[in-house]
Amino acid sequence: MSELSPEGQAIAVYGAATMAALKLLVVCLQSNGALEHGQFPEALRRFMEAAKSDADDMTLSILEDLRRSILD
Numbered sequence: 619m620s621e622l623s624p625e626g627q628a629i630a631v632y633g634a635a636t637m638a639a640l641k642l643l644v645v646c647l648q649s650n651g652a653l654e655h656g657q658f659p660e661a662l663r664r665f666m667e668a669a670k671s672d673a674d675d676m677t678l679s680i681l682e683d684l685r686r687s688i689l690d
Contacts, residue, residue, distance in 0.1 A: 637684055644688050659685045 622630060647653040662685040666678055673681075 633680070637680075637687065640684060641687055656689070659688050 644653065644658045647658075648655055662681055666673070666681055666685075670678070
């Protein structure tokens with residue numbers, strides 16, 4: 619695999635930070651009772667099913683990674 623360009627590195631870091639922030643938000647919402655465990659991942663799954671024909675594969679892949687990381 620080739621090295622990422624500086625722009626690619628910035629995008630990768632931004633994506634990782636965004637993913638971590640969303641995961642932390644979901645954990646916080648679950649811990650204060652605003653979300654039930656598994657509620658957000660299930661909503662993501664339903665959205666992904668509905669958006670299959672409109673969303674590109676990369677978007678669906680990122681959402682699936684987020685969904686799985688929250689389930690862990």
